[in-house]
Amino acid sequence: MACVVEIKDLVKRYKELTAVDGLSLTIEEGEVFGLLGPNGSGKTTTISCLLSLLAFDEGEITVFGEEMTPDNYSVKSRIGVIMQNVAVADELTVYENIDMFCGMYIKDKATRKQYVEQAIDFAGLRDYVKFRPKKLSGGLLRRLNIACGIAHKPKLIILDEPTVAVDPQSRNHILEGIEQLNREGATIIYTTHYMEEVEQICSRVAIIDHGKLIATGTKEELIALIDHTETITAEVRDIEPSVIDEAKALPHVLDVKLEEGKLTANYSGGKHNLVRLVGLLNDRNVHLGRVYSELPTLNDVFLDITGRTLRD
Amino acid sequence: MPLYKAFIKIFFRRLPSIIAYFVIFMVIAFIMGSTGKQQSGFKATKLKVAVFDMDGTESSRALVKYISDNHKLVGGIDDREQTLQDHLYYATIDYVITIDEGFEDKLAKGEFDKLLTTSKSQGSYSAEFLDGQLEQYFRLVKSQISAGDQPGQACIKANALSREHVKVNIAEKTGGGTEAFGYFTQYLAYIFICMLIMGVAPCLMRLQTEDLRKRILSSPVSPASRTAQMSAGTFTIVAGIWLAFMTVAAAAYGSDVFSRNGLLCMANSACYIIMAAGITLLVAQFNCTDNVLSMISNVISLGMSFLCGVFVPQEYLGAGVLKAAHALPAYWYIRANNMLCGFSDETFSYGKFFTFTGIQLGFAAALFIAAGIVSAKKKR
Numbered sequence: 001m002a003c004v005v006e007i008k009d010l011v012k013r014y015k016e017l018t019a020v021d022g023l024s025l026t027i028e029e030g031e032v033f034g035l036l037g038p039n040g041s042g043k044t045t046t047i048s049c050l051l052s053l054l055a056f057d058e059g060e061i062t063v064f065g066e067e068m069t070p071d072n073y074s075v076k077s078r079i080g081v082i083m084q085n086v087a088v089a090d091e092l093t094v095y096e097n098i099d100m101f102c103g104m105y106i107k108d109k110a111t112r113k114q115y116v117e118q119a120i121d122f123a124g125l126r127d128y129v130k131f132r133p134k135k136l137s138g139g140l141l142r143r144l145n146i147a148c149g150i151a152h153k154p155k156l157i158i159l160d161e162p163t164v165a166v167d168p169q170s171r172n173h174i175l176e177g178i179e180q181l182n183r184e185g186a187t188i189i190y191t192t193h194y195m196e197e198v199e200q201i202c203s204r205v206a207i208i209d210h211g212k213l214i215a216t217g218t219k220e221e222l223i224a225l226i227d228h229t230e231t232i233t234a235e236v237r238d239i240e241p242s243v244i245d246e247a248k249a250l251p252h253v254l255d256v257k258l259e260e261g262k263l264t265a266n267y268s269g270g271k272h273n274l275v276r277l278v279g280l281l282n283d284r285n286v287h288l289g290r291v292y293s294e295l296p297t298l299n300d301v302f303l304d305i306t307g308r309t310l311r312d
Numbered sequence: 313m314p315l316y317k318a319f320i321k322i323f324f325r326r327l328p329s330i331i332a333y334f335v336i337f338m339v340i341a342f343i344m345g346s347t348g349k350q351q352s353g354f355k356a357t358k359l360k361v362a363v364f365d366m367d368g369t370e371s372s373r374a375l376v377k378y379i380s381d382n383h384k385l386v387g388g389i390d391d392r393e394q395t396l397q398d399h400l401y402y403a404t405i406d407y408v409i410t411i412d413e414g415f416e417d418k419l420a421k422g423e424f425d426k427l428l429t430t431s432k433s434q435g436s437y438s439a440e441f442l443d444g445q446l447e448q449y450f451r452l453v454k455s456q457i458s459a460g461d462q463p464g465q466a467c468i469k470a471n472a473l474s475r476e477h478v479k480v481n482i483a484e485k486t487g488g489g490t491e492a493f494g495y496f497t498q499y500l501a502y503i504f505i506c507m508l509i510m511g512v513a514p515c516l517m518r519l520q521t522e523d524l525r526k527r528i529l530s531s532p533v534s535p536a537s538r539t540a541q542m543s544a545g546t547f548t549i550v551a552g553i554w555l556a557f558m559t560v561a562a563a564a565y566g567s568d569v570f571s572r573n574g575l576l577c578m579a580n581s582a583c584y585i586i587m588a589a590g591i592t593l594l595v596a597q598f599n600c601t602d603n604v605l606s607m608i609s610n611v612i613s614l615g616m617s618f619l620c621g622v623f624v625p626q627e628y629l630g631a632g633v634l635k636a637a638h639a640l641p642a643y644w645y646i647r648a649n650n651m652l653c654g655f656s657d658e659t660f661s662y663g664k665f666f667t668f669t670g671i672q673l674g675f676a677a678a679l680f681i682a683a684g685i686v687s688a689k690k691k692r
Contacts, residue, residue, distance in 0.1 A: 100318045
């Protein structure tokens with residue numbers, strides 16, 4: 001697969017603060033690439049450098065095999081950008097806003113009209129074409145922002161936290177739309193601090209923190225980086241401390257802790273862990289509430305590597 | 313030209329408030345224009361005068377003839393003092409002249425004091441006017457007698473001389489019929505700034521918000537193209553507003569607008585609106601709300617209008633105010649307008665006209681440069 005974006009040793013400083021610190025990434029054609037990190041980790045700065053909106057101090061950025069510079073309009077014409085903040089003109093209607101942005105890329109009037117109509121349908125804004133942005137809900141406004149960014153059918157789409165402050169229905173609509181764009185051939189770069197979104201749509205993920213790349217790979221590759229493979233949680237009552245020690249002695253158990261009536265056991269591999277733990281608790285007449293098993297998430301990966309969660 | 317189109321669309325969304333400005337201005341300008349027109353004409357008034365000729369000489373008859381030529385003689389009135397007082401009180405007559413016996417003899421002797429006995433309405437400006445006329449008449453008689461004429465002949469010649477009106481041409485002082493149009497263009501100094509700041513600045517500001525600017529910079533639209541499209545949008549609207557006003561003026565004032573002074577007034581207003589566009593461009597660099605924009609618009613337009621003689625004629629402004637006003641473009645606009653329309657004593661010359669309009673264009677250039685500097689600083 002062809003490399004669409006290549007970032008080598010990117011460094012961006014704001015006086016004493018190093019916002020991006022030697023970041024290197026490659027993004028292949030057809031990927032949905034997630035850039036995951038907590039607020040202030042350098043995601044938006046990286047995107048701004050990638051789009052030449054910000055001058056960077058060190059490193060190289062190539063897009064579609066060409067060096068990315070502020071006046072490389074041939075590359076810019078193949079990129080669709082959906083900014084973190086909704087960037088539309090309040091006085092223009094939904095249709096006029098999409099038409100304005102599409103017009104920056106597509107000169108032919110008939111083609112543009114067709115593309116604008118398709119973008120309206122894609123974003124589910126057909127009923128709102130004559131509305132002005134102020135009349136739209138937060139979710140619809142985000143959808144308009146996306147329609148403005150993808151109307152010209154770009155080969156590379158960069159979405160910078162497009163679901164911030166969006167209702168669940170609009171969020172699902174947006175995520176499904178991104179998957180559809182990817183199926184139609186677009187390469188996607190998706191920045192977020194919502195781990196669930198990355199897990200849902202991204203084929204590969206880079207986790208960054210304090211401007212540094214912590215880990216990169218598929219979700220499975222990232223999870224394989226950490227020791228534990230399963231977490232079993234049981235709501236318990238009347239449990240003796242000796243039972244906890246017995247649980248710790250079960251096969252593949254990494255650690256066991258009891259907090260606020262919840263017994264949590266982490267495992268590294270093995271099978272039938274749930275059956276064994278429930279059997280032990282029953283034998284010791286411990287009253288059980290809900291019992292459930294969870295596989296590790298990217299948040300666990302982040303926690304394991306940095307010692308804090310993504311939303312800290 | 314997507315940004316140009318968006319710019320024009322945004323302007324049209326704001327058009328209702330702009331039209332309100334336009335309509336209010338038109339009403340005020342036409343009212344002021346028509347008032348100015350009425351005031352600019354001069355019409356001699358004729359008084360109702362009762363004359364009692366007690367002398368009955370050639371000289372006294374010539375004087376009666378002079379008075380009757382210029383005023384309306386009222387006859388058949390009793391010359392008793394009480395009757396005359398009643399007529400004056402009820403304004404059936406304005407002035408009573410009694411030519412006393414010995415009038416001609418006094419003239420012959422060169423005695424010009426107490427030639428007539430007069431009564432008039434107290435505080436009447438018209439009666440004062442007749443006093444002036446009689447004074448002027450006797451000066452002519454005196455000069456004829458000095459030249460060797462007999463009093464009777466001197467009075468007849470004075471009559472003839474007073475009928476001759478010397479045509480006085482005051483070089484280029486009056487606007488040659490452009491006074492009403494002059495009032496119209498005078499108030500443009502106020503309305504152009506209001507309309508451009510409230511109409512054009514928001515269009516520029518909307519497309520220059522931080523988020524939209526970044527979004528546009530991510531697109532293949534170059535900064536030069538962006539600036540060109542925004543400038544074209546500004547120019548289109550500025551030209552449109554100017555043309556709208558000039559079209560209405562042409563329809564209302566007809567040939568006055570197309571006279572030499574009328575055309576120069578138009579050119580003057582064109583220079584001023586370019587300067588107003590400069591102010592607008594500078595104001596638009598500061599992202600502010602509509603309320604703040606309205607406040608800025610009022611401060612600039614009203615402030616300049618009061619200081620520079622838009623609402624109050626420059627001749628009534630204090631020397632200190634006028635000195636300070638030299639630093640404001642509206643002063644030069646109004647000065648040119650006053651010169652072209654005869655609203656001041658300043659005589660017309662092309663040199664002055666080009667100086668005044670040149671200063672306005674200089675202000676415009678300075679404002680465009682300032683806007684460019686602010687814009688560049690914001691981008692850093």
